[in-house]
Amino acid sequence: MTSERQPRLRALGPGPDPARPPAVARPPEAGRHRRERERRASYHEVFAVREFRWLWAAQVLSNVGDQFAQVAIAILVYRRTGSAFLTALVYALTYLPPIAGGPLLSGLADLFPRRRVMILCDLIRMGTVGVMAIPGVPLPVLCVLLFGTVLLGAPFGSARSALLPDVLTGDQLTVGTAIGNITHQASQILGFVAGAAVVATLDPYRTLGIDSVSFGISALVALAAVKARPAPPREPGKRPSMWSVSADGIRTVFGSPVLRNLLLFGWLAGFYIVPEGLAAPYAHSLHGTALTVGLLMAAMPLGTVAGALLFGRLVTPSEQIRSMGWLAMASCAPLIGSAWNPPLGVVLALWVLAGVGGAFQLAAVSAFARSLEPGNRARAFGVAQSGLYAVQGVGILAGGAAAETIGAPMAVSLAGLLGLCAATGLAMSWSQLRGKVIADQRGQQ
DSSP: OOGGGOOOOOOOOOOOOTTSOGGGOOOOOHHHHHHHHHOOOOHHHHHTSHHHHHHHHHHHHHHHHHHHHHHHHHHHHHHHHOOHHHHHHHHHTTTSHHHHHHHHHHTHHHHSOHHHHHHHHHHHHHHHHHHHTSTTOOHHHHHHHHHHHHHTHHHHHHHHHHHHHHHSOTHHHHHHHHHHHHHHHHHHHHHHHHHHHHHHHSOHHHHHHHHHHHHHHHHHHHHHHSOOOOOOOOOTTOOOOHHHHHHHHHHHHHTSHHHHHHHHHHTTHHHHTHHHHTHHHHHHHTTOOHHHHHHHHHHHHHHHHHHHHHHHHHSOHHHHHHHHHHHHHHTTGGGGGGGGOOOHHHHHHHHHHHHHHTTHHHHHHHHHHHTSOGGGHHHHHHHHHHHHHHHHHHHHHHHHHHHHHHOHHHHHHHHHHHHHHHHHHHHHHHTTTHHHHHHHHHHHO
């Protein structure tokens, strides 16, 4: 979507008929009203919000730094051990920590000012990644530091997600969510490819040092440009514990059929994340280099960016909700083709195609945000995001274990087949719920 030049559209109707008295003029047509409700805020309008621009800049810095670190860790561990399983195990540590404390720590953003939570998380992660950047750090210590770094991403992500509806209003939130997701995927493309080049030029430890600096800059941006807001309101005289906040978030999400279904759609990423976690051993099976690893890691994010741009430009909000099931199946089905050991070009094409299908996540995240009350927003996002990291880590770990036995190409194919089965079941369930979601979404516009 060419956001800079896209004006916000206004309703246009036929002019008054001079031959017809105004008292008997026909009411606006229902079809025209429907089209009005389907129109969206422009990217230009969203980026015109100063606070959002700075939040977006901080996200870019943090995401690119994270991808640099993930490439560095994957290559570092595979060089040290030569084991696909150990590589996947350490890489899975970038997803598994939320199982241990993600939902609990995410509740911090509903107890304390969300800007403060973001700044503290960035500063602590700057320190832990800085230690990881010291050459010669033993592998077990590296894993512990990595675990703690990723664990702090849960409250940071929840605070940022909960803050976004305070910065953007109405349909701006939908477009802002899409921008955030597109930015995440685009950052992965840049970070994975550029990260592989940086690792090849410098070394994994200096690459981790770049990631540490990115966290520090992100903290400065939040401190200087994000408005200080008080903690979310709560019942006078009562301060809920983190345990009760976490439990309430779980009840909120799993107690609603719509939220539960949207959550499970998001968790399908546990299947189609497997190729990313197996990029290093997959590149080895293709007799590739460090650049091959970066290209494989970037393939699915590239497809997701392309799919998101097409999805947002050509598909109306209600049609996005209706097509979620089909796109979810399309995010997994192309991976099955890896079973035939195709050459690198075909592998990249299949993975890009799977990434295009992953654009359904834009509609799922937006619908999830609109279905939440402001007071429990962070805890619900914490459950969703922590679970997402957890299923991705489990998927990568299972894929690594399978690759040790059947090879990386067959492991990717198996993940695609299982994901296709799960997506088919969710699509059937979603067909009974999407009507209410579409009606509620139109009512909020």
